[in-house]
Amino acid sequence: MTRPETRPLTLRDVSEASGVSEMTVSRVLRNRGDVSEATREKVLLAAKRLGYVPNKIAGALASQRVNLVSVIIPSMTNLVFPEVMSGISKVLETTELQPVVGLTDYLPEKEEKVLYEMLSWRPSGVIIAGLEHNDAARAMLRGSGIPVVEIMDTDGTPIDSMVGISHRRAGREMAKAILAAGYRRIGFLGSAIGLDHRARKRFEGFTEGLAKGGVEIEDHEFYSGGSALAKGREMTEAMMARSPDLDFLYYSNDLIGAGGLLWMIEKGYDVPGKVGMAGFNGVRLLKGLPQRLATMDSCREEIGMRAAQIIADRLTGEGEAGQKIELTPTIDPGDTLRQV
Amino acid sequence: MTRPETRPLTLRDVSEASGVSEMTVSRVLRNRGDVSEATREKVLLAAKRLGYVPNKIAGALASQRVNLVSVIIPSMTNLVFPEVMSGISKVLETTELQPVVGLTDYLPEKEEKVLYEMLSWRPSGVIIAGLEHNDAARAMLRGSGIPVVEIMDTDGTPIDSMVGISHRRAGREMAKAILAAGYRRIGFLGSAIGLDHRARKRFEGFTEGLAKGGVEIEDHEFYSGGSALAKGREMTEAMMARSPDLDFLYYSNDLIGAGGLLWMIEKGYDVPGKVGMAGFNGVRLLKGLPQRLATMDSCREEIGMRAAQIIADRLTGEGEAGQKIELTPTIDPGDTLRQV
DNA sequence: ATGAAAGCGCTAACAG
């Protein structure tokens, strides 16, 4: 109980305290190999009494195995990624693996740096958001020799495996649904899509889908920073002032859409009769608004689960490299997309 | 560029490729000690060409130093913790340290497990949410010999340092403000506070504060699970049906408060004239609601920053152990707390 | 069922 020195305990301490060789102590602590019940108990008792915590650094170096999976995502405040994480955790919890998160803030150089840090810990696998990475990052991933799963997006070529949805298709499908519902004068409101490739692809797919129906976007507005709900409100106000004839507002995410919806309700617009509205993501958080915003589920938790499963399977040897899984998001018309 | 074998590269590979000793390669890669510009460039070139990524496991074992800070929090989907994280990152980015997150889901046993895993990587410090931990967890933290900062809460005794607010006091202050504004018939709506000690302390402080004014809570309702916004709506409806005479609704967090507020607005209640409302946390996300919910800033980002700073300072030797920092949350009356 | 020896890839501490 008393341990005046500050040196962390080692296997040797447990070995001496229990009178059992280091090797056998190690076996007991890892449940490996045959150890008699008697010595096992002696060891466990000693370890617990001392408060021994094994040193994974030494263990990993010796065994050349690290039960860590690097998860590299842009942000935690986005609502989207915590749900992906929860899918990943759900699956990894059934294994020996542990997720370790690195954040990129949507910046390629930061991604490169974080990836380098992560790989220097020799993780057993990498789950990384997006298909766009700079050359250095791609080289590292390819050279790492470990399973890599790129997630969220399937519009592109993965380094190894990928799990996601086609954002281009998601945009197209939403355009199709909007046109089918009879809307024609359409405004787009989105985040400034400089570095958010998936938002950009959705936007491209959307205009493409409209074009097929002979329709062009009538107005658009982009924002960056600030509270999404408030921004949605402001942008909607600005756009409806500028283009009062719009009959549909498509938002690049549910939060700004919700802000817009609240404003429209306040102003007494007939939604979805006169003006339809839709967002993107299927954010559960927003259930509870006066009207349910039409949206499209982005399959976040499932993406996390499938990605984690790919890594887990690869490590047990059951899995194949180069898997490409495209999930199919479904449109939820909510109360803001008129039904035909 | 070609590397048929799958064995990761080592310092030795770089050493051989550059014709410089391993030790000097190591010096170059870590910017330690004096190395001539000529050899430095030779080494850097070789390392880059091979795509060498150092093995931190070996480095950590040899140097007995790990630039990792464990951050142990209940959840990432809570809105509160991502902001704490962002404060932590902001400070650690100015240092060599890297945060590593572990999630407990508010479960003490899981906290113990996660902590054990974390400590087994011998991090340089621990930042952990809350002051309540089971015996094993406390023993590990105390025995770890590294700086420990418990965050969020200051109502209790820390193992080492703590940074947070007094939730008991926060509840009391809100009670005082509500009474001062003239409200008397008060309902409380909160999350089921089984394992959320901070919510519990706020509740206790709140009833205590009311008691000082001779007032007792008239009705209360607790929820668990589901979408907070929707729950707030449902709970508010239920409570107002049951206790139509209430003139104030205090919510244990902003999200359920927002749901309640939306419902009240829809039903045409005069807020804050007839009924006042308040939440807790100062969630920025919610700016953009029709009315701004009264709330109390929980200083999340600052807590993260201060905690990270304590760890960083301890490691450079400038800092002291046992720091106790209590921040003072301020009430934001928004539009739902009548001003006197 | 248990132990002894060797070494994982790197860095600290010395030499030169």
Add this chain to the structure above:
DNA sequence: CTGTTAGCGCTTTCAT
């Protein structure tokens, strides 16, 4: 400025 020698704390491998 550069190199050599010993480990870091554990696990692998091979004996017993």
